[in-house]
Amino acid sequence: MKQPIGVIDSGVGGLTVASELIRQLPKESIIYLGDTKRCPYGPRPKEEVIQYTWEMVNFLMTKDIKMLVIACNTATAFVLEQLKEALSFPVVGVIQPGARAAITSSRTGEIGVIGTEGTINSRAYVDALKQINSQITVRDLACPAFVPLVEKGIVKGSEAYQVVRESLGQMKVYNDMDTLILGCTHYPMIKDLIQEVIGSTVTVISSGEETAREVSTILGYQKKLYQGQLEPQNHFYTTGDVEVFQAIASRWFDQRVDAVSKIDLHSVKSL
Amino acid sequence: MKQPIGVIDSGVGGLTVASELIRQLPKESIIYLGDTKRCPYGPRPKEEVIQYTWEMVNFLMTKDIKMLVIACNTATAFVLEQLKEALSFPVVGVIQPGARAAITSSRTGEIGVIGTEGTINSRAYVDALKQINSQITVRDLACPAFVPLVEKGIVKGSEAYQVVRESLGQMKVYNDMDTLILGCTHYPMIKDLIQEVIGSTVTVISSGEETAREVSTILGYQKKLYQGQLEPQNHFYTTGDVEVFQAIASRWFDQRVDAVSKIDLHSVKSL
The missing domain is CATH 3.40.50.1860 (Rossmann fold)
Known part of the structure; x- marks a missing residue:
């Protein structure tokens, strides 16, 4: 129709x-x-x-x-x-599709989620993941610096790279995390930078896609x-x-x- | 429930x-x-x-x-x-999910499909892809040697590799093809070999997944x-x-x- x-x-x-x-x-x-x-x-x-x-x-x-x-x-x-x-x-x-795609993608069962403070505090992604598979380990992190960056149009270059690297630093200790959900609709604009910082062994899931x-x-x-x-x-x-x-x-x-x-x-x- | x-x-x-x-x-x-x-x-x-x-x-x-x-x-x-x-x-x-995933994955709009002769001749994947996006270019190929191989349990090693390489040879000329659908439920058992032969720039879609x-x-x-x-x-x-x-x-x-x-x-x- x-x-x-x-x-x-x-x-x-x-x-x-x-x-x-x-x-x-x-x-x-x-x-x-x-x-x-x-x-x-x-x-x-x-x-x-x-x-x-x-x-x-x-x-x-x-x-x-x-x-x-x-x-x-x-x-x-x-x-x-x-x-x-x-x-x-x-x-x-936008939450359930990202959660389902991460479950399809992950082989280790350890999944990361980044989003705004509101989204991370709501635990909506944790709930959506656990509802399907209660054994999933979720590593979540608020990245409040990303939305202002994207709205200013700073989506590549050294300034953007620095912000992404500093924000995601603590995610890099999770060696078994093989999938990362971009839990904010702004983040696909800096997906390449996020992929570069988090490393090629992690599948980055864009909830928009x-x-x-x-x-x-x-x-x-x-x-x-x-x-x-x-x-x-x-x-x-x-x-x-x-x-x-x-x-x-x-x-x-x-x-x-x-x-x-x-x-x-x-x-x-x-x- | x-x-x-x-x-x-x-x-x-x-x-x-x-x-x-x-x-x-x-x-x-x-x-x-x-x-x-x-x-x-x-x-x-x-x-x-x-x-x-x-x-x-x-x-x-x-x-x-x-x-x-x-x-x-x-x-x-x-x-x-x-x-x-x-x-x-x-x-x-099993057909529509593979087709949809390929459309999500492909950036070039050129998508490969491999399957049994029956499936390829039915053009079911071509129809499913074109129904969503009539601009998609589909490269399809029947691989009749794969099912007997998998049912015999030969899913790795040089014999399996040879069969996969010979079967997929003519797919390798399509430089713009960035996504390949495994249009047969047996093929995920030899997905690693198919990925190796077709190359790392092509995303291989398993219809089961x-x-x-x-x-x-x-x-x-x-x-x-x-x-x-x-x-x-x-x-x-x-x-x-x-x-x-x-x-x-x-x-x-x-x-x-x-x-x-x-x-x-x-x-x-x-x-």
Whole structure:
């Protein structure tokens, strides 16, 4: 069916998920909504994250989406189950796909997870991994320096390398750790640096890539992949500044992103 | 829920899928049925494959399975869609997971597929890949020498290496091919040799590993993963010789497999 896939995030991080969806599912149309104005969600109380996430979902429901991707770790941790219960179309978060891919990849059963302080403190990845295999050893580490780095566009060169090396230093003592989950949607932008620092024996899992894979799995399983000949149409909405969003999106997508509109979530009525 | 996952195959090849399910989902119980007596299905007429597959499914339905995995390329190609329509629980085949994983992995868009002559001639992988991304270039090759090799237990050493090198020779001209799908459930047993011959720049995708990953995705998505404390119980059924099956299973699983029973599918009544 020609309906688009909806993607929500607290800001721009989820664009790494959107770009993977466009790469892996080139026939599908994407509608992305980043709540840039109220970003980040991490430090906010749970009730506020739930309210803001629902405001985003209510907006996307006016666009007749066939599936919802919560491309935000905080919103996934707090609202995924509630949205799955409430909505009639499939809902996928970013945490479980990364956890499942790590279990598929790991031979030693020792898995690392890096993310923001909020995500690491929530223990959402630990729970997702242990739910599938209680014998897994999880090594987790907050890397608060990475998001500011990526948002400033410093994704290569010696400054970025120094920050990554210092942040990941204590991960390097885990000799049996053979898999590392990038538990933040910003981190794929510095995946090469992370791989270089952590070493070639560790498989680095990008949750964006894995989330797109699971969207493909579920749409395929439910026979909802688009099979027609129409060109895909992607559109991006932000609650913040259109030009700033456009600049970041164009840099991350490595091509000019024009289809960006500003939206005021308070004007959206709940369906 | 404590219900087992059912796995069917025309013979022993699907054991590579079963072992991946056990590795990736260690809390789940598996019931495996290999129709060893009537193996292989590849050369049989479509109607016969459909009938035999339904006989296996009817047997597993007496075991109250919560999900069905068709760990056989021929049966997947001919019966997957019919089974998905007819059964009330999820059904997963081995072709689509390998195709999706290859699309996730490939950066060049040039993907190789190797399998039995039946699988390659069916073009099932080509169709599965093109359905998702019509721009993908597929390089496919039948490797009829591999299954006899693996069933004889010759999975390393110079003889095996020679066979793999000669079979894959013509694949090596495709310089842009960065991903190779093992489109036969026997091939993971010689994955290391295939990787050595095809070179380290090509990602080798094992459909067993990817099928288990998608079983995890769908059970997780549907909240059907077992969350209790009971130890898993795995049981294997064969329509052929129990000792031969046991010997192959023990060798492939690298541990003695005792829970093997013989079954006569003609005595199973359709539900």
